[in-house]
Amino acid sequence: MSANKTTHRTIPVDRIDPDPDQPRKRFDPTKLNQLAASLKTVGLQQPVRVRYRPADRRYTLIMGERRWRAAQLADLTEIDAVVERGDKATFVQSVVENTARADMTPIEEAAAFKQLIDDGMTAEEVAEACAKSVPYITWRIDLLRLTPAAQEAVSKGHLSVGLAWEISELSADVQSRILGQWSRGEFTGTREAVEVAKACQQVEQQRVEGMFEVDEPSEEAKTEIRRRRDGLTSKFDRLAAAGEILAEFAATDPADLAQLLAGVHGGASAYQDRTEALYRVAGKAATNLRKAAAIAAAATMLADTEEDAEVAAEQ
Structure with a gap:
């Protein structure tokens, strides 16, 4: 692409049109009003960049649409601009400028x-x-x-x-x-x-x-699921006792724990290591249970979605 020729001019605000290919579509009204107030006070500090269209003698914005919009809010009739003639400025220019801004969605x-x-x-x-x-x-x-x-x-x-x-x-x-x-x-x-x-x-x-069967499972499969479920839940029920023990440790004054465990091999440090190991395992178990809950919720959600789709198809 050949280099564009540019000139620096002051041009009427109403002869500028936004670029329909502008990647940025949203402009925060509050920030626009703040910029408009600034323009009224100190004027435009950085010119916009436009491309001249000889066919209708108008201009298309390349960079600076936020400044141009604020100028309109500030009731400015003219605005400083760098005018490009010749080859159309590439879309990349707009993308590069706007992705550098935090307010591009x-x-x-x-x-x-x-x-x-x-x-x-x-x-x-x-x-x-x-x-x-x-x-x-x-x-x-x-x-x-x-x-x-x-x-x-x-x-x-x-x-x-x-x-x-x-x-x-x-x-x-x-x-x-x-x-x-x-x-x-x-x-x-x-x-x-x-x-x-x-x-x-x-x-x-x-x-x-085949892990989540759509068809009703066989009686043998149901029996096996119940057996495994009972074994697992009984283990979870036994965790209550462990929780009570840990709660007792948590409620005991550290000085008392140090004195009580001083005569035990390894002292408080040994029990600390064992408790922290339990903590790490409990964390992994909690993560697995969280994922299991998500899978169960997902299975229900997908089933509900399919049911809704079937109902909609029948109507």
Whole structure:
């Protein structure tokens, strides 16, 4: 591409049009009003960049749409601009400028990165141009698999990027169900929601492998499940006694513990090591149980989603 010729001019605000390819679509009204107030007081400190269109003698914004919008709010009639003539400034310029700003939404970034790749750039080239890592580029683009409602939730900050990425791996119906539960506050937090989203993927795979049978299990299978369930729950019931012992240790004054255990081989340190080992194992057990709860919730969620789809199909 040949180098663009530029000039520095003051041009009428109303002869400038926003670039329809601008990757950034949302502008915080509060920050715009703050900038407008600043423009009234100290004026524009950095010119916008525009491209001249000889056909209609108007200008298209390349960089600085936020400043241009604030100038309109400030009732400015003219604005300083760097005017480009010749080749059209590449979309990369807008992407690079706007991804450097904190207020560009993840979905706007994703759409911009995808457009660059659709236009022929590789993920590596986009990453280099925008000073991002390749995984960052690909993970952002993955967000475009979200349903429109989920994308809107991300753009408004109602859904974290990490949780949104996990949800994006799911079907549209399951995405909608998880988003509904999230908006109603039915999850204890982001971690639980992420676990359920991951479990939904796992359950679908396990269904394929036959772990979650759709058909009613045989009597022999039911008997075996009950046997294993009874054995497991009886072990959990015995944990209550261990909990009472640990609660007693926790309530005892450290000085008393030191005196009482002084005559025991290894003293308090030995019991500390054993208790901390229990703590580590209990943490792993709690993690497994949390994941199990997520898988159970996911299985129910997928079943409900399939039932809703069947009902809708019959209507």
